[in-house]
Amino acid sequence: xxxxxxxxRGIYDENPILRLALSLCPALAxxxxxxxxxxxxxxxxxxxxxxxxxxxxxRNWVNPKVRVPIFIISIATIVTVxxxxxxxxxxxxxxxxxxxxxxxxxxxIILARAEVFASKNKIVPSFFDGLGMGCGxxxxxxxxxxxxxILGSGTFLGAPLFGVxxxxxxxxxxxxxxxxxxxxxxxxxxIFQDRLDKASVARVMESSPVKEEQ
Amino acid sequence: xxQAIPVGSDYKDIFSVALNLAAACFVAGCVIAASFAITxxxxxxxxxxxxxxxxxxxxxxxxxxxQMSQNPAWMTAEQNGERLGYVLTIRTKGYGGAMKIMAxxxxxxxxxxxxxLSHNETPGLGDGANKPAFKKQFxxxxxxxxxxxxxxxxxxIDAMTGATITSRAVTDAMRTEITALRDCVxxxxxxxxxxxxxxxxxxxxxxxx
Numbered sequence: 519x520x521x522x523x524x525x526x527r528g529i530y531d532e533n534p535i536l537r538l539a540l541s542l543c544p545a546l547a548x549x550x551x552x553x554x555x556x557x558x559x560x561x562x563x564x565x566x567x568x569x570x571x572x573x574x575x576x577r578n579w580v581n582p583k584v585r586v587p588i589f590i591i592s593i594a595t596i597v598t599v600x601x602x603x604x605x606x607x608x609x610x611x612x613x614x615x616x617x618x619x620x621x622x623x624x625x626x627i628i629l630a631r632a633e634v635f636a637s638k639n640k641i642v643p644s645f646f647d648g649l650g651m652g653c654g655x656x657x658x659x660x661x662x663x664x665x666x667x668i669l670g671s672g673t674f675l676g677a678p679l680f681g682v683x684x685x686x687x688x689x690x691x692x693x694x695x696x697x698x699x700x701x702x703x704x705x706x707x708x709i710f711q712d713r714l715d716k717a718s719v720a721r722v723m724e725s726s727p728v729k730e731e732q
Numbered sequence: 733x734x735q736a737i738p739v740g741s742d743y744k745d746i747f748s749v750a751l752n753l754a755a756a757c758f759v760a761g762c763v764i765a766a767s768f769a770i771t772x773x774x775x776x777x778x779x780x781x782x783x784x785x786x787x788x789x790x791x792x793x794x795x796x797x798x799q800m801s802q803n804p805a806w807m808t809a810e811q812n813g814e815r816l817g818y819v820l821t822i823r824t825k826g827y828g829g830a831m832k833i834m835a836x837x838x839x840x841x842x843x844x845x846x847x848x849l850s851h852n853e854t855p856g857l858g859d860g861a862n863k864p865a866f867k868k869q870f871x872x873x874x875x876x877x878x879x880x881x882x883x884x885x886x887x888x889i890d891a892m893t894g895a896t897i898t899s900r901a902v903t904d905a906m907r908t909e910i911t912a913l914r915d916c917v918x919x920x921x922x923x924x925x926x927x928x929x930x931x932x933x934x935x936x937x938x939x940x941x
Contacts, residue, residue: 550856581752583745588756595760599767606771609778691856692894 521646528650534627535658536704541627545659546696548618552675555663556656558618561600563652566628568596570648573636580637589632590623597623627655658703665699666690783834786847787819790836802916815839818913821849824905826861827897828852835906841914843870843878846906858898866892866899870906875914878907 534540541562549555572592580588601619604612622628631651636644667673670690672680689695787797787809794809794816805821817838824831828851835846848862860866869889870878880900881888891899 547854548856554856579752580756581745581748584749584752587753591756591760595763598764602764602767602771602775606774606778609775609782613782688893 521643524643525646525650525653528647528652528654529657530654532651533654533658534651535655535662535700536707538627538630539704540630541625541655542700544621544625545662546693546700548621549659549663549666549696549699550670550691551667551673552660552663554618555659557615558621559652559656559659561615561618561622562625562628562655563649564600565593565596565622565625566631566652566655567645567648569593569628570631570636570644571641572596573632574639574641574644577637585637586629586633589629589637592632593628594623627651661703662696662699665703666695670695783821783849786834786849789847790819790834790845791816802920803913806913809836817844818917820906820909820913822905822909824901826851826853826901827858827895828854831901831905833902833905835910837910837913840874841910842872842874843906843910844872846870846902848902853898854895857892858895860892860895861898861902875907875911878903878910880904 528534530537532538535542535545544558548558569589569592573589576588576592597619601612604615604619631648635647639647664674667675668679670686670688672678672684672686687695690699787807788794791797791809793811795812796810797807797819798810800806800808800818805823807819809816809819817836818841820835820837822833822835824833831851831853832849833846834849836844838844846867848859851859851862853859853861873889877887877889879888880891880896880903882891882896884890889899889903
């Protein structure tokens with residue numbers, strides 16, 4: 519398979535949050551500001567890539583019956599080592615990441631990629647699959663976080679955007695707002711995809727009139 | 733596919749499952765232990781440094797911090813022998829579990845500032861307790877004013893929206909601890925806080941730079 523295809527699939531066609539609807543719970547919890555969303559997205563990107571490589575590396579030795587516990591051990595080990603290294607060498611980053619890092623262990627998307635892709639593919643494609651999924655995850659997180667922060671707090675990356683006349687609706691920063699925003703984004707994406715599909719169907723029909731019989 | 737497996741392979745399977753899990757845990761344990769052994773000395777230095785930095789931020793002018801004999805979590809901040817105030821390390825429980833707060837008061841036990849050293853509060857809501865908008869309310873307030881209210885009152889502490897439990901935890905913990913400190917100091921008189929464990933700040937920081 520084409521490496522670019524593997525990489526780009528995670529960004530739109532199989533976007534972890536907006537298309538696969540995985541890891542919605544932590545995505546809701548940390549997308550109240552852009553900065554939090556970005557931090558979480560990058561942490562996940564690193565762990566998912568490293569874990570895909572680990573799983574792909576050991577795929578021939580792991581008994582299929584216990585693959586899931588072994589994936590989880592692998593994810594937890596990677597996260598723990600990252601935490602230890604950050605605490606020792608980048609204490610300020612470690613403090614800023616706070617509880618995000620330990621949360622990464624239970625992200626469904628990481629386990630899903632290990633199961634669906636990395637346990638059946640070679641190391642290089644697995645690496646790009648993880649990286650692509652991580653990028654898609656980060657992009658979706660930042661998008662949701664951006665909408666919630668701009669509308670819910672009237673700021674972007676902490677800098678105020680509007681004058682004093684703007685009274686932000688608090689609900690957007692709280693959990694229900696997260697559901698609303700994710701729902702609206704998925705709805706818009708579906709409308710967009712529908713248009714795209716219809717346009718391509720129309721194009722196919724024009725070029726090959728044989729298919730009209732169906 | 734399962735029918736193709738000959739009789740007796742169940743035992744082999746169990747063996748390989750057990751071996752797999754044991755090996756995975758063993759490797760994971762070794763990796764974590766090794767990284768811990770390598771990083772822990774640095775992490776220890778960093779923890780001291782971070783606490784030190786937090787203290788310095790709370791009392792930029794102080795030259796020495798001295799642990800008080802009444803409670804090892806309390807310290808006095810002094811500038812060339814003149815007492816500027818107190819630094820308290822407070823442990824409490826917030827919305828997400830254990831929290832560690834470092835608070836600074838002046839000699840009249842009014843709050844100068846505080847900072848959360850460690851916490852597990854909800855990102856975007858409860859972690860606002862470490863941000864200026866919430867912290868500014870505490871400046872110059874005495875323990876009598878440390879009560880959380882939901883309707884704005886300049887003499888009290890306004891709760892953070894969506895994080896009432898965190899606001900209460902921080903405020904209540906500081907009120908309790910500072911009251912204890914005040915009672916203790918006033919009972920024993922100002923002179924008696926023993927000079928047991930002077931921490932020389934400049935020496936502590938230069939060492940691990």
